[in-house]
Structure formats: structure tokens, C-alpha cells
Amino acid sequence: MGRVEIRIAGFGGQGIVLTGHIVGQAASIYDSGFATFTQSYGPESRGGSCTAEVVTSDEPIDYPYVQNPQVLIILSQEAYAKYVNSLPKGTLVVIDSDLVKPSPSHNPVPLSIPATRMAREMGRAVVANIIMLGFLAAVSDLFSTEALRKSILASVPEGTGDFNMKAFELGYDYGLKHRVRS
Amino acid sequence: MVTVTNKPIDSYLRVDRMPHIWCAGCGIGLATSCFIRGIERAGLDLDKIALVSGIGCTGRVAGYVKLDSFHTTHGRALPFATGLKLGNPELKVVVFSGDGDLAAIGGNHLIHSARRNIDITVICINNFNYGMTGGQMGPTTPLEARSTTSPYGNFEHPFNLPYLVAASGATYVARWTVLHLRQLERSIAEALAKPGFSFIEVLSPCPTVYGRMNKRARGLDEMHYYQEKSVIRNGADPKDTDISLDGPIVVGKFVDIKRPTLWDYRRQVLDRTLQKKKA
């Protein structure tokens, strides 16, 4: 697979950095490719804007940042306003439907999943990002589901693997059902 | 010109570097010989002592003693010594430097070394001014004293060094003058044997510049002053030991307490936490 650019944007505390890390690690360590993961954030440790960028490729990556993302995951209205304009055609936009209200003119309508709500219903809001990854695995063929699973298990705190896998499957199933843009 | 004949302490000195650069009447040489006798008294292995100096007249001590000795940059003897000590904890590390070096440009390192209670002995010559650069005021210059940069009299409050280092956490603090040779020698031996951060302030004449500008132009004048005004008060509270121009000088051993050293605490914490992780 050639160069794939993914941007995940929201605010601090949503697990965005970990999500980027998991995606990059899946591609470069649990799959056979290369990946570069970068992040940017405001000066605050929590609650400020936060963006993770992952570039994956089957050859070494030169330019490490995202210019024309194939995948854009948006977890805050502010990030939506910042990144959703001037996207190349065919970018897969995924939003958390409870956190982001897409503009009515957004065409095609972004794929959405209420990941944060689903995580709360599972009992732990922190797994929203893992649910989102499950969803992503289902709606896109850019990622190896198996590599993502392994990467999640290697990245989450000890003893939470099963719970996180459950979250991943929940997102994955939701994705299979809602894969078509409505 | 100083003539050097064979003396018992010669084996501790780089005699090939004599004569030394210190002026007639200067007290640094006296303090250096007390240091050497202090080492003897403490019975230390000379191979395991490292001496670190900063810059200034006292900074030159490192060049005259036949030990592993480091003449570093201005104010930085303590952090250099910190690396040396942590790099090889078996070394007995001594910092021998002046008041300007240790308490002005190196003041931050002084308080933090005391805070950490790193196992280092500091011998601080206090001659109340910057001698090597020609007699400027410094962090210990008494109020009203004259110097080339306080020509009308000094109007900055000086540090009381024993009070400063005691408050920062030193486990051994003493002050002597170069008139109190026996006490100083004993104190140095004690400090060398004491675990933790030990600090000895040594008041020393600088007749060439500080003395000349403050009516004590001969080394002997300053020694007379020490003789007349020194009061030995072991155990005195360091905060009561301020020095003023021509005022009394409280000398003695002020602090001698037990407190875990940096190394001991480090071992304790790491043994506990790293072992727990392994288990």
C-alpha cells in the first residue's frame, strides 16, 4: 500500500495521542510497513486542542506530516471547523456524533459513531478511542484489523486488555452496520 | 619570593610548582597546610581523594596539592564535584574554593548541594573580597567595607555563610580563622569523616587588596584583628554569627547533625522500589 495519511483531532484527554500511537505501531510493528506518528497540542496538559497525525507507507517515510489525509477522525467541533474545509476528494471523515455537528452542506455526509456515549455505557469513557478504532477498522480497508488488535493490546494498561478488546469489537460491529454513508 | 625547604608536608604538594602565586600575608597557604594535616589526621587514602576548585586565589589550591585535582570554571566546582562523587562514590571529594566563587557565581550550586546533602566537604576561604581581580566587593564583604567597586563603602548586606548552608541542609558547619590552626585542622579532619555535606568557612587575610583598603595593610594586622575579636562558641546558632566590619567574629563548630545523604537515600528508595518491581 502506498502512502496513507491519517489525522485525528479533538481536545486533550480524549486519548488522541494513544490512538495515533496505536495506529502507527500497528502499521510499523504488527504489520510490515513503515509509520511516522506526530502530535501537536496546546500548552495545556488537559483540555486544549490536540491533534495526532500518522503517515503509513510500505516504504520509508520522508515528509512526516499530513498534507492530504485519506482519513480524518474528528472529536470536537473546534477540530471540525479547523480541518474539514479544503479536504481532498475522497477523504474518509469520521466524527463522534455526540461531539460534532457536521455542517448541513458537508458532502458526502461524514460517517459517525457515538463512541464516547457507547464507552460511557460500557462503564469507562476512556475506551471511546478504542471503540473509534474498531469502527475505523470496519469502515475502511486501509488498516489490518489484526495488527490493530495486537497494537491495542500492547499499548493499554496491564489487565485492561479484555475490556479494550470488547470496546474494539463493539466499535467494529457498529461499523459493519453503519458502513454505508447515509 | 618564598623559599621552600623540605618539610613533612612536601610529599603532599607539587613542589615543582613552587613558589606559589599567593601574596605575602595571605592566609590560603595556612589553610592549605591545615587541610593536608587534616587529611593525615583523618587517615585517608590519598589515592581516593579528589580535590576540586573553582576560580580565584583559592581556586589555585587544586594546582598545588599532589592529589587528583581539578581546577574548573568560576563557581562550578560543586556541580563538577557532584558528578565526580556520583560517578565514583568511593572517592572522598573535597571542594576548596573562595567565598566569591562558592557564594556569588556559584551560590545556587552551594545551596542545592547542601539541600541534597551530597557527601562532599567544602573548605571555603573567606577573605571578604575578590582578591585575584584586584579587590572588588563580593557576597561576604561587610557593610561599610571599602573595595574597588564599593569605593564609598559597601551598602549591600553580606551573606552569613554558615547560616546559609546550615539552613540549606548541611550536616556539618564550622567557621575558623587562619589563626585557629589547630581547631581548623581538627575541624577539617572531622568534616572529612562526616557523611553528608560538610562546610568549613575559613576567614583569611587579604592584605594586598582588601586589607589595604580597610586599614589592615599587613597580614599581621588582620591576624591581630582575629586574635582580638574572635569568640569561640561551639554550638552557636548560625543565625547569631553575622560578621560586621571590625565587629566580633564568632568561630567554632556550629552544626554537627545526622541526616541521610543523597547516596543513602537514593539506595534506600531504589532498593525498595526496584526490588518491588522485580518481585
Place this chain on the structure above:
Amino acid sequence: MNGDEACAEGAISAGCCFFAGYPITPATEIAERMSKRLPQVEGIFIQMEDEIASMNAVLGASWAGVKAMTATSGPGFSLMMENLGLGVMLETPCVLVDVQRAGPSTGLPTLVGQGDMMQARWGSHGSYEIIALVPSSPQEIFDLTITAFNLSEKYRVPVLIMSDEAVGHMSEKVVVRQVAPDDLVARKRPRVAPEKYQPYKPDKDLVPPMAIAGEGYHFHVTGLTHDERGYPEMTAEAQDRLVRRLSDKIRLNKRDIIKYEEVSTEDAQVIVCAYGITARIARRAVQQARDEGIRAGLLRPITIWPFPEERVRALAKQVKAFIVPEINYGQIVFEVERCAGSKAKTILVPNMGGAVHLPQTILEAIREAAK
């Protein structure tokens, strides 16, 4: 793992046993990683009261016989300059990492810069030569940290690693390897009895064997100009001899020290000379230019000091122009210009910091230069 963490791992693999540092963005992760890793390998981590103290503690530890390192960013790098000079003067092996952010002064603490390149060369007072390496990926900083320790031990000189925020904070796959003992260089030790030992009597390679504290050599070292015994010698002749040797031990060994990478330079008309993170952007721009049929190439200095001047001079005979993109308002460009002379044009593509160049910016400069 990110570049900062990879740097710490490289140090551990190189046998580094001592780290002294002070927190500063974007280099803090190196200190954090070292504070965790060093106690696991019987090493020492200490957080000092400032960067001046950190640099000194590193020198002290090196004289106690251990491999020592510190890491910082611009403001701390400035504070370390004083005792970087002491390190050069005492000929003390150690490694200093600068994860560059944009300056001057406090500048942009969390954003990239490459503005300390000349400070690396000339930052401490006096005449001296230094070795500085520039990594452009986490894997490379891992590898170059090992190289840095080797060079510092071999030449008895502080070695600088001029990283940057982008490399420090980007995560990529890093192969953390054990280094075979034979691949680690250790400083030369005295081969004579303590009475005969002279701390600054050099061998033929101009590097003197080094005693360490506590072994009975009773040596004296000083930041003053000194003779072979280590004693102060305040004469113009001693100064000439010492400064000449301190510089020549690096200059005469350039071939051993200098490393660079070239991409498509054989037939290139336009060569982009770029280092660190900027080299990766340049690589993409060069590829795009080739796709357009422009004969472009990349010269990536890995050793920036001493500067690979012979290579630039040789390439200057074949190219129309050098393009030098850097995240500052012109530093290394002057080195390239000096070596290119009148043979080839040298064009600066500056970027004041805070972000890296866009590949298009460099591509446009290549197009323009190729016309």
C-alpha cells in the same frame, strides 16, 4: 518510540552510566527516560539545579571514569556553553544533546527550530573544534548517540547531537540493539606508571591517554592554558601549542569523523543540502523534482561539525546551484556558500521556525534553480 526516547536508549546501549539534566521542552523526555532506565542498569541519574550544573556534573562524572551525557534545548544549550569549553579544554569525553526549538530566547518551546547550528560550532569562547552530529529520525538518533559516545571517547572531546523538536517528538519504529563490546570505543588509558604520567602528553594521533580520579595518578587538570603535565603555563607559546593540538586532533581526523548521505547526486544539476528533519522534506522535494525530469539530488550532512567541506567543494564543480533549506534565517548556508565559492550558486530557503518546510517550497526553489 519517539526520538527523545530513542536517544536515551542509544545512550544506554552505548554504555552511558550517568545523566545529569534539567527539565526543558522538548528535551525533557530524554531526562525522563534516563531517570527510569539508568537505575535499572546501575547507572546514575541526577536532576541538577540548572543546565550549568548539569554540564559540570557530566564532566565530573566523566573524570570519575563513566560515560556521561546531558540533554537540553536552546536556552539550556546557551547555559552549557561555558563548561562545554571546559570540556574541550580538559579533553573530557561526554555527549551533549540539543533538541532544538525555535529561538531566540524562550522562543517557541514546543515547536521546531534549527537555529543553534552555529552556536554548536562557536558557542563557547576561544578557538576550538567540536564534533556535532545531526539525526533525522528516531532510529538515526539511536544510532548516532552510540556514534557520539564512540567519537567522544576516541578523540576526548564533548560530542554534540543536534536534534530538533520534530525528530525528538516524532514516533517511529526503532530497533534497539545491543552493541557488541568491540563496537564500543573506550578512552585510551595511561600506559606508564603514575610518577611518569603526564595528563596532556599526546600520542601520535594528538590524543593523550586519560587517567581517571581515584587510581593513584594524582594528576592535575585545569581550564587554564597548560603544558603536558597539566600545569598552568601562561605564555603565547603554550597557548599556540595547546590550541593547535586541540583543533588539529579533530581537523586531521576529519575523514574518520565526517559522515554524510547522498541521494541522486551523480548527475545532479541542483543539489539540496539539508540536515535533520529538513533533510526528510528535501528528500521528498528532490523526488518530486526528479519525477518532473529535473536532475536534482540531496546531500545530507550527518556530521555537521566538522563540516563536510571537501564533498561540497567537489560537488560544486558539477552543479549549477546548491539549495539550503534550514529552519533558521541562514546558518549552514554560509558554510555551503564558502565551499561552493564562485563555482555554484548557493540559495537559502529559510524558515524561521515553528514548523518544517513544505515540500512544495523546496521543490519550487529547485525548479527555479534548474532553469
